[in-house]
Every structure is written in structure tokens, then in C-alpha cells.
Amino acid sequence: xxxxxxxxxxxLRFVCLLALLGAAFLFCLPAQAQTLTITAALAAxxxxxxxxxxxxxxxxxxxxxxxxxxxxxxxxxxxxxxFTPPGNLAGGELLALYIExxxxxYRVLLNGQEVASGGRMALPLTHNCNHPQIITxxxxxxxxxxxxxxxxxxxxxxxxxxxxxxxxxxxALVIGPQNELAARFAQRTALQVTAPQAVGATLLxxxxxxxxxxxxxxxxxxxxxxxxxxxxxxxxxxRLWLRTMPLSHSTAEFLLVSLLGFxxxxxxxxxxxxxxxxxxxxxxxxxxxxxxxxLTLILAGPENLRKVAVIWFxxxxxxxxxxxxxxxxxxxxxxxxxxxGPLLLAMAVAGVIELVAQGTGQRPLAAHIASLIAPxxxxxxxxxxxxxxxxxxxxxxxxxxxxxxxxxxxxxxxEKNYEQLSELRVEQVTERERKRIAADLHDDLxxxxxxxxxxxxxxxxxxxxxxxxxxxxxxxRGLTGKAVRLGDALGDWRAEVVSRLNQAGIEGQWxxxxxxxxxxxxxxxxxxxxxxxxxxSNIIKHSxxxxxxxxxxxxxxxLLFVVQDNGNGIxxxxxxxxxxxxxxxxxxxxxxxxxxxCLVESGPGYGTVIRLTVPLDRATEAx
Amino acid sequence: MxxxxxxxxxxxxxxxxxxLVLQVFPGAHLSESARVGDALKLVSAVxxxxxxxxxxxxxGSGVDVxxxxxxxxxxxxSVVVSIHDDDEHLFPxxxxxxxxxxxxxxARELITEQLQRISQGEPPLSPSIARRVMAYFSAxxxxxxxxxHAMPNVNLTDRESEVLLRVAKGYTLPEIGVQLGLSRxxxxxxxxxxxxxxxxxxxxxxxxxxxRLGLFR
Numbered sequence: 031x032x033x034x035x036x037x038x039x040x041x042l043r044f045v046c047l048l049a050l051l052g053a054a055f056l057f058c059l060p061a062q063a064q065t066l067t068i069t070a071a072l073a074a075x076x077x078x079x080x081x082x083x084x085x086x087x088x089x090x091x092x093x094x095x096x097x098x099x100x101x102x103x104x105x106x107x108x109x110x111x112x113f114t115p116p117g118n119l120a121g122g123e124l125l126a127l128y129i130e131x132x133x134x135x136y137r138v139l140l141n142g143q144e145v146a147s148g149g150r151m152a153l154p155l156t157h158n159c160n161h162p163q164i165i166t167x168x169x170x171x172x173x174x175x176x177x178x179x180x181x182x183x184x185x186x187x188x189x190x191x192x193x194x195x196x197x198x199x200x201x202a203l204v205i206g207p208q209n210e211l212a213a214r215f216a217q218r219t220a221l222q223v224t225a226p227q228a229v230g231a232t233l234l235x236x237x238x239x240x241x242x243x244x245x246x247x248x249x250x251x252x253x254x255x256x257x258x259x260x261x262x263x264x265x266x267x268x269r270l271w272l273r274t275m276p277l278s279h280s281t282a283e284f285l286l287v288s289l290l291g292f293x294x295x296x297x298x299x300x301x302x303x304x305x306x307x308x309x310x311x312x313x314x315x316x317x318x319x320x321x322x323x324x325l326t327l328i329l330a331g332p333e334n335l336r337k338v339a340v341i342w343f344x345x346x347x348x349x350x351x352x353x354x355x356x357x358x359x360x361x362x363x364x365x366x367x368x369x370x371g372p373l374l375l376a377m378a379v380a381g382v383i384e385l386v387a388q389g390t391g392q393r394p395l396a397a398h399i400a401s402l403i404a405p406x407x408x409x410x411x412x413x414x415x416x417x418x419x420x421x422x423x424x425x426x427x428x429x430x431x432x433x434x435x436x437x438x439x440x441x442x443x444x445e446k447n448y449e450q451l452s453e454l455r456v457e458q459v460t461e462r463e464r465k466r467i468a469a470d471l472h473d474d475l476x477x478x479x480x481x482x483x484x485x486x487x488x489x490x491x492x493x494x495x496x497x498x499x500x501x502x503x504x505x506x507r508g509l510t511g512k513a514v515r516l517g518d519a520l521g522d523w524r525a526e527v528v529s530r531l532n533q534a535g536i537e538g539q540w541x542x543x544x545x546x547x548x549x550x551x552x553x554x555x556x557x558x559x560x561x562x563x564x565x566x567s568n569i570i571k572h573s574x575x576x577x578x579x580x581x582x583x584x585x586x587x588x589l590l591f592v593v594q595d596n597g598n599g600i601x602x603x604x605x606x607x608x609x610x611x612x613x614x615x616x617x618x619x620x621x622x623x624x625x626x627x628c629l630v631e632s633g634p635g636y637g638t639v640i641r642l643t644v645p646l647d648r649a650t651e652a653x
Numbered sequence: 654m655x656x657x658x659x660x661x662x663x664x665x666x667x668x669x670x671x672x673l674v675l676q677v678f679p680g681a682h683l684s685e686s687a688r689v690g691d692a693l694k695l696v697s698a699v700x701x702x703x704x705x706x707x708x709x710x711x712x713g714s715g716v717d718v719x720x721x722x723x724x725x726x727x728x729x730x731s732v733v734v735s736i737h738d739d740d741e742h743l744f745p746x747x748x749x750x751x752x753x754x755x756x757x758x759x760a761r762e763l764i765t766e767q768l769q770r771i772s773q774g775e776p777p778l779s780p781s782i783a784r785r786v787m788a789y790f791s792a793x794x795x796x797x798x799x800x801x802h803a804m805p806n807v808n809l810t811d812r813e814s815e816v817l818l819r820v821a822k823g824y825t826l827p828e829i830g831v832q833l834g835l836s837r838x839x840x841x842x843x844x845x846x847x848x849x850x851x852x853x854x855x856x857x858x859x860x861x862x863x864x865r866l867g868l869f870r
Contacts, residue, residue: 522823523823
């Protein structure tokens with residue numbers, strides 16, 4: 031059904047459009063006003079009870095990326111900033127602190143009073159790296175001149191994490207009206223948390239579905255790999271859902287980095303299988319690699335996780351890029367190239383942006399959007415695969431219907447042929463049987479009748495026997511004979527009637543149309559022959575006529591014979607005798623059998639007129 | 654004095670035929686037979702002027718005797734005397750070389766008349782047999798054009814075709830004579846010629862077929 035295909039195409043386009051719109055919306059952040067951005071602080075390491083001493087603390091600029099300012103540090107840092115609230119706040123408006131990024135967790139004290147906490151400050155830390163924070167600063171705690179904010183940040187060194195996003199640090203602080211900052215917070219949350227969560231959930235669901243679909247049908251193994259890829263990618267963002275995990279930090283990081291081995295495995299396999307290729311070596315090497323990766327991580331230890339991970343990232347990235355390039359090269363003459371090409375290109379752009387972000391430690395808006403590109407593209411590819419799958423199934427269904435139709439046709443033909451064959455066989459058998467009966471009749475009955483004809487002294491008996499023999503032969507031919515051309519039948523009748531009349535010394539005049547295309551059934555031919563023969567016999571025997579005219583015409587599909595003689599005519603008493611001898615009566619009966627009629631008009635001295643009507647159509651049909 | 658072969662398996666009919674033949678040909682010498690095998694031996698041994706041959710016999714078909722007679726005694730006249738009046742039985746006999754046929758059950762006078770006519774060279778020809786002969790020659794005319802074999806030209810002349818056509822339409826031989834302005838003897842000659850051509854043609858056909866099958870070299 032082309033309609034379904036069209037609507038699926040439309041859906042694909044709609045999803046793409048939605049993704050673009052979302053991106054555009056996120057880029058258009060409103061301008062900032064009446065806000066105070068703090069980019070400098072005093073910082074010192076310290077545990078929970080520690081409070082920054084202005085004399086011992088070192089000044090740092092914000093954002094403070096631990097990877098650059100204190101490499102290798104894992105633990106807790108206290109930051110102190112002093113600020114004067116913006117004076118031009120409208121009456122009753124709340125003041126808030128907005129932290130774009132703090133990793134992994136934080137506590138905030140305003141003028142010595144704790145106003146906010148992100149969760150667990152002891153290991154394993156609550157993971158807030160992706161979540162922007164907004165903290166309402168209670169007016170009662172604020173001082174009119176200068177207020178002090180003490181922020182404790184607990185985090186991990188870059189060496190212990192797989193992604194720079196998850197290394198310790200604190201972004202610039204913004205203080206301003208709560209409602210304005212809340213808007214900014216909401217946008218950031220949507221971009222960094224809600225959107226990845228939504229796409230991740232979609233991927234998880236779709237991936238799971240496609241995995242099952244591909245797993246059930248080994249011909250479609252690329253579906254299974256793509257499903258696994260989607261699920262794996264969705265799991266990468268698990269920390270968005272589970273900020274506090276019942277696992278140590280090193281275990282969680284280990285699992286996340288290990289997941290990349292798995293993702294590479296299924297991604298490369300998906301591209302190969304989708305491209306229609308199955309390589310034994312790759313089938314074996316990729317799972318081994320996926321197992322090797324966690325092994326090297328364990329061997330290197332949690333403190334070297336970052337180093338090992340970066341090496342692996344490089345290797346895996348090369349594999350995926352090579353597989354993508356191979357796939358595109360292979361698909362270049364096909365239509366799917368024009369879908370997969372741009373998608374893989376967009377993926378590559380996103381990958382480059384992510385690489386730059388990882389390298390510099392900067393995480394601009396573009397980097398956040400780029401990290402959303404991959405899962406969105408996965409969703410698009412997934413829909414495309416489902417579309418192809420649906421189309422294939424449709425084709426299969428159509429083929430099946432076509433096949434069933436063919437089978438039905440073939441069956442009908444076979445049945446027909448079989449029927450014809452058996453009909454033919456029945457005909458052959460019947461024909462053979464008819465011939466056998468005819469031969470038997472001639473040999474046995476015919477011989478006996480013939481003997482009677484030629485040995486009987488009684489003229490009447492030999493005549494009866496001769497007639498019986500003629501009847502027998504006509505009957506046999508009536509059974510075996512085929513339809514007779516009317517023209518041929520007229521020739522036969524003329525020859526018999528005229529020569530018989532001539533032999534009896536009666537002049538016979540025959541008038542009939544020639545070359546008639548109509549046909550006469552064997553039965554009608556035999557019956558008409560008998561009627562004409564009887565009529566001729568009657569004329570020869572009884573009329574004493576010198577002239578007999580026979581006129582044959584065809585009117586309204588009826589064959590009409592008028593037999594007229596110039597003899598004595600039939601006296602009433604003679605007619606009765608003739609009827610008893612089955613003469614005239616049998617002629618009339620035979621005509622009736624053919625749905626025709628035989629009328630005899632006669633008067634003493636006026637000759638006799640016999641009018642015989644045989645309907646041609648019915649006579650031809652009946653056989 | 655005529656020598657006549659009478660091949661008939663029914664004793665009563667044979668007796669009756671003998672009487673009739675002797676009546677038509679007084680003083681004729683008759684050789685009688687009830688079986689095809691005996692008749693074939695007779696044909697090889699005795700010279701006949703006329704042969705009256707039944708078709709359905711206990712040990713085979715009278716057609717074989719007609720063929721044999723045609724082969725060894727071309728001057729002998731074969732006449733089929735049969736109870737069958739249909740083309741399927743008569744046509745093969747005519748092809749084999751019979752000069753006409755007589756239906757057994759006809760009245761004595763009619764058979765007598767037909768025998769006399771035959772002896773005078775006027776063989777009987779029914780419309781259905783005439784149609785059959787026309788169909789045979791017109792079917793033969795077509796493939797002959799494109800076969801490379803040297804086939805004896807045994808096509809009918811226009812006059813012969815004309816006579817056949819009129820017989821097929823039911824006209825009697827005297828009537829045809831009047832229509833064409835010819836004597837009844839001339840018409841009878843045409844009919845005899847037609848029978849002869851039928852036989853020559855079918856024999857040539859058989860020879861050609863045998864050659865094709867590799868029976869002759």
C-alpha cells in the first residue's frame with residue numbers, strides 16, 4: 031500500500047523537522063538583565079565541617095575546571111564568594127543563585143546558613159554534572175551590604191572519569207531575580223536533562239522492540255544489531271535518571287566506558303549487515319574487543335581509567351568511521367545512500383564537536399546540542415528501518431497473494447484439463463463401445479435379417495425384414511453419426527428419392543436450395559430420412575402417380591418439405607389402413623419427436639400433399 | 654463365359670447370390686469362398702472376370718481380397734457386396750480398387766439391375782461417397798505442392814470434378830448426362846475413371862509412405 035509508505039515518509043520528515051525546531055528554540059536564549067555573574071572566588075580544599083578562611087584560601091576564577099587548576103585532585107573544595115545583591119529588585123521579588131554546572135555534587139551556605147544541597151557529599155557522590163542548579167536565596171538571610179556564599183563542591187579528578195563532563199569543577203555563578211533565572215534553568219534543564227531523557231527513553235523502547243524483531247528473524251540481523259546499539263546508547267545516559275547509584279564511582283565509570291566497547295561492536299556490525307555483508311573475522315573480533323576493553327580497564331586501575339579510555343576511544347572511533355565509510359561507499363549507487371549519507375555526516379559533525387569539547391574542557395551550548403544529535407539520528411534511522419521492514423513485509427504479502435492466485439489458477443487449469451481428459455476418455459470409450467455394438471448388430475442381427483430378406487417366400491415378411499434392417503442401420507448410425515451438413519443431407523435425400531421414383535416409373539422433380547451452411551443433428555437426419563422414405567414408398571406403392579414434386583425451403587429457421595403427387599390420393603378407408611401399418615402415423619410421430627409436424631392433405635383424385643416441417647435450430651442442438 | 658469369384662460367409666446368402674449371379678450371367682463359372690484366406694489362394698490361382706466380395710468375414714476383411722485382386726489381376730472387376738452402407742466401410746474398399754458396391758438387403762430386382770449396370774461399365778456412386786472422394790482429392794492437392802517427391806499426378810480433371818459435385822448434390826447419372834450434354838455412358842466412364850484414380854492415388858500414397866518409412870530401397 032503506497033499510502034502507508036507515504037505516511038511513514040511524512041513521519042520521518044516530521045521527526046527531522048521537530049529536531050531542527052527544538053535546536054532552534056534552544057539557541058534562542060533570552061538576553062540577561064539585572065543579573066550578577068560572579069567569575070572569581072576564593073577556594074580551598076576542606077571537608078564538610080570546613081569553612082573557608084579568607085587568609086589561607088587561594089583566589090580562583092570561575093568557571094574552575096579542576097582538570098586544569100588542580101589536576102589529579104579528587105575530593106572536596108570550598109569556594110567563597112562575596113556579593114552585593116542587585117539593588118533594583120522589584121518589591122517582594124525573590125533572589126536566586128543559578129549554577130550552570132557543578133560536578134559532581136555541592137552544598138551552598140548563605141552567610142553561614144545552609145540553603146541547598148545536591149544530595150550525597152560522601153562517596154559515592156550524587157551525580158549532578160548534567161543538571162543545572164537553581165537555589166533560592168532566602169531574603170531573611172541576605173544582608174543589605176555584602177553577603178557571603180560558601181559552596182562546597184565534591185568531585186573526581188579527570189583521570190578517574192571516562193568523560194570530561196564528569197570531572198570535578200564549578201561553573202560561573204549567576205545571582206539574579208528568581209523568575210528570570212528559573213527560565214534559564216528550565217531551558218538548560220530541558221536541553222541537558224529532559225530532552226536526552228526523552229530521546230533516551232524512546233531509543234530504549236524502540237531499540238528493545240527492534241532487537242526482538244531482529245532476533246526473531248535471523249535474516250534481518252541488522253535490526254537486532256541496531257536495536258542493541260539503540261539500547262546501549264540509551265544506557266550511556268543512565269546517570270541522568272540515576273543521580274545516586276548504589277555503586278562506587280569507579281565501578282560506575284568502569285561500566286560506562288565498557289559500554290562503549292559494546293556499542294562499537296553492534297554499531298559496526300549493524301553497518302556491515304545493513305550493507306549486506308557478513309564477515310566471520312569481524313563477527314569474532316568485535317566481541318573479543320568488547321571483552322578486552324573492560325579487562326584493560328581493570329588492569330590499569332581506576333586512577334588510570336581516563337588514559338586507557340582515551341586510547342580506546344581513538345581505536346573505537348576509527349573502527350566506526352571506517353565502517354561508516356565502507357557502508358557509504360557500498361551504498362553509493364542506491365537510494366538509501368541519500369538518507370544514510372547525511373545522517374552519518376551529521377553524526378560525524380556531532381562527534382567532532384564532542385571531541386573538541388572533551389579536548390578543551392569547554393562545554394558550550396553547541397556541544398550540548400551535538401550530544402543530542404546522535405540519539406535523535408538513531409531514532410530516525412530506526413524509523414527508516416521499520417519502514418523498510420514494513421515495505422518488505424508488504425512486498426512479501428503481495429507476492430504471497432500473487433502466488434496464491436497463481437496456484438489457484440494452476441489448480442483450476444489442472445482441474446479443467448483433467449475434466450476435459452476424462453470427458454475425452456469417456457467419449458473415446460463410448461465411441462468404441464458404440465462401434466462394437468454397431469459391428470455386433472451388423473454381424474448378428476443384420477446377418478439374420480438379411481437371411482430372412484432373401485430366403486423368405488413371403489414377400490411381406492421379406493419386406494418387413496428389409497425395413498427392419500434399414501431401421502437397425504439408421505439406428506446404429508443415429509447413435510454413432512455426427513451432425514450432418516444440411517446441404518449433404520439434401521443430396522442424400524434427393525439421390526434416394528429421385529432414383530427410387532425413377533425406377534418405379536414416376537417422374538421425380540426435386541427443388542431445393544443448394545450449398546446450405548446449416549447443420550442437422552444425426553437424429554434429425556435419420557428421422558427425416560425415414561419420413562421421406564416412407565412418403566416415397568407410399569407414393570410408389572399406393573398413389574399410381576406419374577409425377578411427384580418435392581419442394582424444400584427454409585423459412586424462419588424451419589426446414590419445410592412439400593411432397594406433392596398427382597396420384598389417386600388417399601381414400602379415408604385407405605388412410606386408416608395406412609395408419610394401422612404405421613405409415614402416416616409413424617411419419618407424424620417422427621416429425622413430432624423433432625418438434626416439427628407432418629401434415630397430409632389428400633382427396634380422392636386430387637393427389638396427395640405432404641407438408642413436413644422440421645425446426646432447424648432445435649434439430650441441430652438435439653443430438 | 655465369365656469366371657466369377659463369390660466371397661460370402663453366410664451360407665443362405667451365398668446360395669441366394671449364386672442363383673442371382675447365374676441369372677444375370679448365365680453359364681458363368683463360379684468360385685465360392687467363405688473365408689479371406691481361401692479367397693486369396695483362389696485369386697492367385699484362378700483368373701477372374703468379376704469378383705463379388707463381402708467385407709465383414711470371420712477371418713478378416715474383404716478389402717484385402719480387393720487389394721490382392723487389383724494387384725495380381727488388374728483387369729478383374731471387384732464389386733463389394735456388403736451389409737454396411739457407411740463411408741467408413743466403403744471408402745477403404747474403393748481405395749483398394751473396388752469398382753462400386755452393392756447393398757445386400759436391396760430387393761432382388763434392384764441388385765440384378767445394379768449387377769447388369771456394373772457389367773456394362775456403369776458403377777454405382779452415392780452422394781456421400783462422392784463427397785468423400787472430393788474431400789480426399791482436394792486434401793491431397795494441397796500438400797502435394799510442397800513435397801519434393803515424384804508423386805504421380807492423379808488429380809481429377811474438371812469434368813470428373815463436375816460429375817462428382819453433381820453426384821454429391823443428389824443427381825443421378827442420367828440426369829448429369831442431360832445437364833452436361835453427354836451420354837450416360839460417357840458419364841459412367843467418368844465415374845469409372847474416378848474410381849481408378851482413387852485406387853492409383855491411394856496406392857501411390859501407400860508406396861510413398863512405405864518409402865518414407867524405409868520399407869523400400
